[in-house]
Amino acid sequence: MRKASIVNVLFLALLLFMSGCDQNMLGAGYAIKNVVAKPFQAIGSYFTDNAYEDIEQKSTSKNSIPTECWVKRKSVLPGMEGIQNITDVIRENVCSCVPWGSCTVDECPCSRMCPDGFDIFKRPGQKTMSEFTTLENSLSFSNGGGGGEIESTQGFCWGHASVTSQFNRLAFFDKSAKPEYSLNSKDKSEQKKAFEYYKDLIDNVIDNKPTKIPGIKNLNELSGIPGIESYMADKVAHSWGKRAMSTQGLSVGLSSSAMKRSESEEFFKSIKEKIDNNQQPQIVFTKRNKRMITHAVLVSDYTVDRNGNTVLCIRDNNISRRRVNLAGQSCSDKMTIGADGGISYSLWGDIGGAELAFNDNSDALEQMRNLKEHCDSEKGCDQ
């Protein structure tokens, strides 16, 4: 079933690409000749990136759905007003008609509650992407860090960023819901079953499937539970290996020269667009003139400084867990374009190459499609 879903996405991506562009696939092959022939320069996932851009264009061309929109619930049946009045006292007579909102299909159209495109990444009430950058929405353990230059890349940063992003987009925590098995049970055999139960839920998220996680408040709590914590740390390490060991991973490590101003501006523009499309993208960069001193982080949000320059706010997995909230609220760790046109990062100084992680678009496409399916089924929009 998982494979079917992955192939569906790939198939969708290819179809989107073919329908939006030149039908001559081999022509496309020629066009990307240089990209394929020079694996250490500008490795790109041609079809996926095109499919992503196609959806991006469609998403920005229509009015974006807000995250706050309350509508009056449908009028009640005659004779039921009394009950409705009592209910209204307990619960206001409104529901949220936004992506993942509280309305029913009778009260709000499916196109608003389970939208196509990147609006499906929105959460009710969320105003900015930086709201994800909180301790509650983060793994309970840091990636590493501390110490000198070498230690600054310690850990499995790319995996840490990927897993965090997957949980932020796909996990639906509900502390009050009763899980199948309780981790707090006095019965040891039930506790054992609970470990397996939660491990399966974690596997689902790692497979880019939307997943309800009952009995747990948030990512920080889940990833701090003994037994679960080490399982998630293993997932982080494996996720790093899958990305860093590939040619795409190696190519980033070798890009240590300063980027030209036009390249830096293009990079910042693409990251801004990702954030405007409700994503905290994964980026990978290398310290300037220091090959293989490479790091991967999430971009939490962006701001514009007094001179009108864009500032990227970084969600760095190396920082102490105690600093996560501050980083989210104040954009304390930031990337800017320097006077020489290259990029500078407040925690690292000048950096060389920086790019969107090669898995970011493919993950976003797969997650978007799976979230839409999940939302449709949750809200009864699939009937």
Add this chain to the structure above:
Amino acid sequence: MKFFLLLILLVFQNTFANEDTKKLAEVEKIFIEEIKKQNSSDKDKFLLYNLAGRELYNYKFYEKSKEYFEKAIELDVPSDKTEAHINLIAIDYARSKTVSKKSYDRAVEYFTKSKKINDEGIKEYLSFINMSFFKKSGVKNYKGFYGEFTKQSSIKNLIQHEKYKEALSLMNPQSVKDRDLATKLRYDFLRSAVLGSKKLELTCKEKVDAYPHSIAWSIEACKALVKYQSGEKLTRKDIQNVEKSAKEQESSSLYLIKKFGDLK
């Protein structure tokens, strides 16, 4: 009734499996048909095979990705096969958390023949794979992007060979406090093994205090270390209990737990 439900489930699974095969065949058909349609040269085929391998890798379709990279490698063309060789190594790891000697040797052979072995990036990558998966001793490079992975595999190897002092020297005490419980346990065990029972402060203890009734292997392991540091000897039963829970919970730290008997 149960049998009936199981039957329905199986039917659905088969449907998905068939759909899966069908969709995959359609995706492949896009590449194959285009190659045939244009009467493409081997060089063109190589580009498309490489591209298919890359895209399928991105969607974690490792088996299929492998197939395409293999096809790219098999073609007798002068094109650069770096990506295919490196990604075949990455596929090994993605599928089994290890790298086969066959994939590694084949990549080395290609890079040597093509003289790409002199490229700094290739050299560093191959050295990383060799040090992390094949070379069990000797000087290793723990710097940079791939350094941590090599370091982790070295620490594991050193612990397995009871070289605790050396393993401990590879850990950075500054960064342990904020790390996951398995890392903390490794650090606490190594300090205990090297320094002995001296009422050492344990980084894992905080979790035991927070989750005293947890049956997690990591809590059992930390409790044993707490006991050891309080001056008590670990009994055979203590060690067996920790090992049993680590085994049952399929912990990747079982190699560490097996050495708890060395805490004298």
